[in-house]
Amino acid sequence: MSSHVVFGAGLIGSYLGASMHQLGFKVALVCRASVKSKLAQGVTLTDYQEHYAQAQELNFLDSEVLLKLKPEQIACDYLWLTVKCHGVEQALLDIAPLVSKRTVILCCQNGLGSEAPVKRAYPNNTVLRVMVPFNVVELEKGHLHRGSQGDLTIEQANKADLSEKLVSSLNSDLLPVALSKDMQSLLWAKLQLNLGNSINALADIPVKSMLQQRGYRVVIATMMQELLAVSKELGLELPKVTSVPANVVPYVLKLPNFLFKLVANKMLAVDPNVRTSMWWDMSQNKPTEIQYLNGAVANEGARVGVPTPANNRIVALVEALSEAKSSNRVGGKQPKIALTRPVSASQLQRLIRQD
Ligand SMILES: NC(=O)C1=CN([C@@H]2O[C@H](COP(=O)(O)OP(=O)(O)OC[C@H]3O[C@@H](n4cnc5c(N)ncnc54)[C@H](OP(=O)(O)O)[C@@H]3O)[C@@H](O)[C@H]2O)C=CC1
Ligand SMILES: CC(C)(CO)C(=O)C(=O)O
Numbered sequence: 001m002s003s004h005v006v007f008g009a010g011l012i013g014s015y016l017g018a019s020m021h022q023l024g025f026k027v028a029l030v031c032r033a034s035v036k037s038k039l040a041q042g043v044t045l046t047d048y049q050e051h052y053a054q055a056q057e058l059n060f061l062d063s064e065v066l067l068k069l070k071p072e073q074i075a076c077d078y079l080w081l082t083v084k085c086h087g088v089e090q091a092l093l094d095i096a097p098l099v100s101k102r103t104v105i106l107c108c109q110n111g112l113g114s115e116a117p118v119k120r121a122y123p124n125n126t127v128l129r130v131m132v133p134f135n136v137v138e139l140e141k142g143h144l145h146r147g148s149q150g151d152l153t154i155e156q157a158n159k160a161d162l163s164e165k166l167v168s169s170l171n172s173d174l175l176p177v178a179l180s181k182d183m184q185s186l187l188w189a190k191l192q193l194n195l196g197n198s199i200n201a202l203a204d205i206p207v208k209s210m211l212q213q214r215g216y217r218v219v220i221a222t223m224m225q226e227l228l229a230v231s232k233e234l235g236l237e238l239p240k241v242t243s244v245p246a247n248v249v250p251y252v253l254k255l256p257n258f259l260f261k262l263v264a265n266k267m268l269a270v271d272p273n274v275r276t277s278m279w280w281d282m283s284q285n286k287p288t289e290i291q292y293l294n295g296a297v298a299n300e301g302a303r304v305g306v307p308t309p310a311n312n313r314i315v316a317l318v319e320a321l322s323e324a325k326s327s328n329r330v331g332g333k334q335p336k337i338a339l340t341r342p343v344s345a346s347q348l349q350r351l352i353r354q355d
Contacts, residue, residue, distance in 0.1 A: 001026045002077040005061065005098050008091055009035060011136040011277070012108060013082030015144045016152075018043040018055035019175040028059040028076075030094075036060050038142050046139075047146035048271055051173040066097050075100035078166070080130075081107050084281070085114040085292040092121045099125065104162065106130050106154065110194050110277065111292030112187060112300075128155040128163065129183050131190050133241065135207075135274045147271040150241070151178035153186060182239070188231050189238040189246055194293050195223040197278035198314050201288065202321070204342035207274045211267060214257050215345025219310070221250035222352055226308040227297045233304045242267060282322065282341070290318040310352040317343070317351065 002025075006017035009031035020027040022045070029039065043055040066074065074097050083091045088109070099105065101124060107115040108130040119127050133150025152170075156179055157163040163179055171177040180186045196210070199220050203210050210216045228247055231238055238246035243266040252264050261268070281288045294311040301308035321341055339347055 004078045005076040006080045008083030015136045022053045022055040028061045030061050044143040069097045071100040079105045085109045085289045088114050112296040147274040151176040153178045153180045155183040156181045185236045189241045196220045197276040200276040201278040201282040202343040217253040219348045221253035222310045224250045230301045230306045
């Protein structure tokens with residue numbers, strides 16, 4: 001039986017690892033001590049379609065133990081890297097004992113570019129990108145809930161049967177899995193949706209409440225239009241990852257509230273408690289993935305000569321507010337901005353309209 005390790009089990013990694021465990025996979029999780037103490041009591045998995053499973057007696061690998069071992073003792077067949085984008089560089093140092101030349105590394109980050117350092121560190125391994133479309137929340141200690149739709153999508157490997165086998169063995173009710181032959185376009189399509197993460201973090205409200213307010217939707221739509229202009233310049237054709245095509249999404253978002261409610265009932269079909277991963281980061285005073293999301297659009301835009309002023313301003317605001325928060329810590333820098341979190345829709349609209 002193939003062996004799997006989920007490295008950096010937080011929300012996504014724990015959901016993935018526990019799903020694999022209850023399917024009978026040989027899987028071990030590497031996580032922080034606080035996460036382990038919760039998961040070790042057993043995990044309840046549920047989703048928005050009311051699927052349910054229990055995963056008991058998960059296997060864990062301790063980071064300290066790992067460092068004392070060599071790949072010939074502990075290397076796995078599949079390593080799922082589920083740390084945040086900014087955790088990848090450190091993780092690359094820590095995963096060394098888990099990787100031998102047969103190990104396939106699966107990068108499960110949002111945004112663009114986090115697989116690049118992995119490929120540089122392991123040029124002879126198969127490194128595949130994975131797109132995670134759904135949201136995972138911890139409803140209570142050890143209860144992980146998939147709050148929205150979509151298939152976890154794995155990049156097609158050069159050896160096609162490798163990813164095909166993986167997809168068919170994993171695909172299940174709680175963890176729908178699919179394969180993609182055009183991962184770059186798919187990741188841009190997912191990135192389009194993730195541009196709203198920053199607004200969700202700044203607004204400091206659940207995704208559903210944010211989408212019910214046109215002011216927030218207009219800001220998200222403006223950033224999406226910039227992304228669509230950049231991706232067009234790059235010659236990408238974005239696949240449909242919502243009920244409407246990628247280039248129609250901004251128009252739907254800009255509709256008045258009463259029309260939006262009628263047209264976008266699928267977009268609003270998210271659990272009322274869903275918040276984006278950036279909301280969790282900001283709320284826990286952790287670094288955000290802003291540079292890999294809106295920052296990636298801004299960087300690519302600058303590279304191909306497409307202006308992205310709204311994304312630039314939102315990146316600056318998220319960074320300033322993260323800085324302002326860390327200034328509350330002893331020895332932190334002083335805040336440089338007037339806006340404070342929660343930021344209202346009208347404040348954000350004024351910010352992105354500035355000339
Ligand atoms: N949450 C969601 O619903 C979704 C998330 N995503 C994406 O999936 C990726 C993972 O997100 P998510 O699961 O939310 O992130 P989490 O922060 O919940 O999980 C990552 C976990 O890895 C731990 N970690 C980081 N570095 C190491 C290390 N070197 N050794 C051991 N543990 C480590 C972190 O601990 P610590 O925080 O202490 O560093 C954290 O517990 C992100 O790119 C995110 O954007 C995509 C879709 C939905
Ligand atoms: C699923 C989605 C789009 C929103 O929760 C997400 O990717 C995230 O939270 O980072």
